Amino acid sequence: MPVQLGLPRRRGAAGPVPLPGDRPAVAGLVDRQGRLATDLRVSLTDRCNLRCTYCMPPEGLDWLPASRLLSDDEVIRLVTVAVQRLGVTEVRFTGGEPLLRKGLEGIVAATAALRTVAGEAPETSLTTNALGLARRAEALAAAGLTRVNVSLDTLRAERFARITHRDRLHDVLAGLRAATAAGLGPVKVNTVLLRGVNDDEAPDLLRWALREGYQLRFIEQMPLEPHGAWDRSKMVDAQEVLDALRPHVILTEEAPGSRGAAPAETWRVQWDDDGTVRTGVVGIVASVTRPFCADCDRTRLTADGQVRDCLFATREHDLRGMLRDGASDEQLADAWRTAMWGKLPGHGIDDPAFARPTRPMSAIGG
Numbered sequence: 124m125p126v127q128l129g130l131p132r133r134r135g136a137a138g139p140v141p142l143p144g145d146r147p148a149v150a151g152l153v154d155r156q157g158r159l160a161t162d163l164r165v166s167l168t169d170r171c172n173l174r175c176t177y178c179m180p181p182e183g184l185d186w187l188p189a190s191r192l193l194s195d196d197e198v199i200r201l202v203t204v205a206v207q208r209l210g211v212t213e214v215r216f217t218g219g220e221p222l223l224r225k226g227l228e229g230i231v232a233a234t235a236a237l238r239t240v241a242g243e244a245p246e247t248s249l250t251t252n253a254l255g256l257a258r259r260a261e262a263l264a265a266a267g268l269t270r271v272n273v274s275l276d277t278l279r280a281e282r283f284a285r286i287t288h289r290d291r292l293h294d295v296l297a298g299l300r301a302a303t304a305a306g307l308g309p310v311k312v313n314t315v316l317l318r319g320v321n322d323d324e325a326p327d328l329l330r331w332a333l334r335e336g337y338q339l340r341f342i343e344q345m346p347l348e349p350h351g352a353w354d355r356s357k358m359v360d361a362q363e364v365l366d367a368l369r370p371h372v373i374l375t376e377e378a379p380g381s382r383g384a385a386p387a388e389t390w391r392v393q394w395d396d397d398g399t400v401r402t403g404v405v406g407i408v409a410s411v412t413r414p415f416c417a418d419c420d421r422t423r424l425t426a427d428g429q430v431r432d433c434l435f436a437t438r439e440h441d442l443r444g445m446l447r448d449g450a451s452d453e454q455l456a457d458a459w460r461t462a463m464w465g466k467l468p469g470h471g472i473d474d475p476a477f478a479r480p481t482r483p484m485s486a487i488g489g
C-alpha cells in the first residue's frame with residue numbers, strides 16, 4: 124500500500140482545512156492549510172565570499188560558531204530523514220555560499236544516492252554565486268548534482284564590484300560556462316534589480332541569457348537584509364520588470380495561473396537578434412507583489428540544524444540538539460512534522476504587524 128504523505132491538497136487561500144484536534148498521523152510534511160512540503164532547502168553555511176549590498180554588509184556578519192554548524196554526516200542524516208521518511212523529492216543546497224563547504228561533493232553524492240518514498244532519486248540542485256564553480260562543476264555533476272541556479276545581477280564589471288564589493292564577474296561567467304559544459308542545466312540565473320544601481324540592465328541581461336541559453340529569473344527584493352534598509356516603495360517590482368522588457372522582446376505569459384508551487388511566473392520570449400530569432404523563457408519571482416504562499420511546498424534546514432517552515436518564519440525548531448542528544452530517525456521526523464504543521468498561511472509582508480525574521484537571508488538559506 125502506498126505511504127500516505129499528506130492530506131488532500133487544496134489550492135488557493137480559501138482558508139484552513141478544518142481538522143479537529145492535533146496534527147494528523149500522516150507521513151509527510153503537511154500543515155494546517157493542507158499544503159504538503161516536498162522541496163527542501165538546505166543551507167550549508169552562513170558565510171560568503173561576496174557581499175551583495177542587499178544581503179550582507181561589507182564587513183560581513185557574526186558567523187555561526189563552528190560548534191553549532193551541522194557536520195557533513197549530520198547534514199546527510201537529516202536530509203536522509205527528509206527524503207526517506209517525510210516525502211521530500213527535491214533537495215536544493217544553498218547558503219551563504221554553498222561552494223564554500225568543502226564537503227559539498229560528498230553531501231551531494233550521499234543525497235543523490237537516496238531514494239524517495241516513490242523509489243526515485245531526489246532532484247539535487249545548488250543555488251550559488253558560482254565563484255569557484257568552474258573548478259568544481261564536473262565533480263559536482265559526477266556526484267549527482269542535477270542543476271544549478273547562479274545569482275548574477277549585472278554584466279558590467281564595475282557594477283558587479285559595486286554590488287558585491289568584489290571584482291569577480293569573470294569568475295561567475297566562467298562558472299556559468301562550466302555548469303553548462305558539465306550538463307548542470309537548464310542553468311537558471313537569478314537577478315535582483317536595485318533601483319538606480321542596475322535597474323536599467325533588464326533587457327541586456329535577458330538578451331545575454333537568451334544568447335547563452337540560460338533561464339533568467341528576476342527576483343523582487345525582499346525584507347531580509349540584515350541592516351533593515353528594505354523599502355517597498357523603492358523595490359523594483361514585477362510589473363516594472365515587464366514594462367522594461369516589452370519594448371525589446373515579445374513576451375507571452377505561459378499558462379497564467381498555472382505556476383503551482385514554482386515561485387517564478389514565466390513568460391515565453393522571442394527576440395530578433397539581427398536576423399536570428401532567439402526564443403526562451405524569462406521568469407519573475409514576485410514574492411512581495413504576487414506571493415505564492417498558498418501553493419508553497421518548501422521546508423528549510425539552516426546550517427545550524429534548525430527547521431524553518433518559511434523564509435520569513437520567526438520561529439525555528441531545533442533538530443541539531445535532538446540529533447546530538449541521540450534522537451532516533453523517527454523522533455527527528457516527527458519533530459520535523461510538528462514544525463511544519465504550524466506553518467502560517469502567508470508571509471504577511473503586507474500586514475502592518477509584519478515582523479522581520481531575526482536571521483538575515485544568508486543565515487537562513489535563500
Ligand code: SAM
Nearest residue numbers: 178218219220250251252274313344345484489
Ligand atoms: N550565495 C548564493 C547565491 O547568491 O546564489 C546562495 C545564497 S543567496 C542568499 C540566494 C539567493 O537569494 C540569491 O539569488 C540572492 O540574489 C537572493 N537574495 C539575497 N538577499 C535577497 C533579498 N533581500 N531579496 C531577494 N533576494 C535575495
Ligand code: SF4
Nearest residue numbers: 171173175178219252
Ligand atoms: Fe553571498 Fe549570495 Fe548573499 Fe550575495 S546573495 S552576499 S552571493 S549569500
